[in-house]
Every structure is written in structure tokens, then in C-alpha cells.
Amino acid sequence: MQDTSKKSPMELINEVPPIKVQGRFVACEGDSDPALGHPIEFICLDLAEPAVCKCCGLRFVQDHHHH
Template sequence: MSSSRIFARSLSSSAKARAPPSGFFARPTGEAQTPARRRENRANVVAAPHTPPHVPSEQSPNYPATWSKSQNPRPEAMRGPRFEQIDFSLQPLPLSAMEMIHREPIRLTKKRVVACDGGDGPLGHPQVFINLDKPGPKACPYCGIRFEHDHAHH
């Protein structure tokens, strides 16, 4: 039987065309079609979102609370489908640099406006200008280094 006849036969609506073609492998119907062993349908198994008990509740080993208004506590931040099968004992738990920045001395300057770039080139951050007109130390929004205008030198 040529391929054009098979194609024409599949488009026909006659009873002869709807009959199973001879010579093709036909799938058996009825009970023989069900497998002997029933497979578990994995599409219906859905993981429930939860925070594993071994996830530490503190933000950092050296700083227990959040340090920003927009920051979520660690157990609330580590949920959802991205964190379902993650072993948190293998994930980094970086130390907070807040204590280190707090120990950094305030840099006194004679200028009213200072520029902070965070260090040497690629190790730093974008250059920002900090206005020191108002009294008290002002922190860089990127790295936290504090600057203050030295009023003794006018």
C-alpha cells in the first residue's frame, strides 16, 4: 500500500477507513492495555512549603536580628520552591560586617562634601558624594564608613 493511499485513508470518514489498517502494529484494547504493576503518579505529589528545623533563626552568627526595615528574618526569607531541597547546613552563613564597620574610626575631614568609593577600583563600590553640612557623622550608604566635618578647621 502506498503512502498516499494511507494518508488518503486516514482523512476519509468511511467505515472502511475507520477500520484498523492491516499490516500496522495496533495497540491492544481493553484489559490488556493496563499495566500489570500500577505506577505512582508523581505529578500529584506536591511538596508543602516549610522552613526546615535546622535552618538557624538568627541572621548571622555574630548578629541575631535583622538590621534593615526591608530585610526578612532568615526563616521567612528561606522559603518557597527555590529552597525546597536545599541542605542549609552546606550553605554559607556569612558574618555580619556591622561590628567591623562600627570599630572603624570616624574619618574627620576639612571638606563639606566627601567622596567615598569604598576602596581600590574593582574592590570598591560606585563613587558617592556625602554632604557633611549637618553636625554628626554621616555613613556611606554602600560600605558604612562614617565621615564627619571637622569644625575646628574653618
């Protein structure tokens, strides 16, 4: 039987808030430790909704600073 009290990997990654970055593009490696990460995934942030890394599921949004 499967333990339903534990969260799935997708539930856990969805708990991580979108990461705010400056600029239109971000390079996701999954983790700062190369042994725990994935190949670099370049992600465009032109859309209004968060962009999702297709390797690890982290979400990114463009941080618009208003001066």
C-alpha cells in the same frame, strides 16, 4: 549552626572611627583599589553627627579647624 564568636560586617565597620575630612562634601569610593570599592557616593557633611556612606557604611565627619 552559625558561629556567634565572629563579628558581623556591620559590627566590623562600626569599629572603624569616623573619618575626618576638610570641607562640606566627601566622595566615598569604599576603597582606594577600584576592584574592592563601590561607585562614587557623594556625601554632605552639614549635620553634626557623622554622615554614613550608604554603600559601604564608612562614617565621615567634617574636621573643624579653629585658628
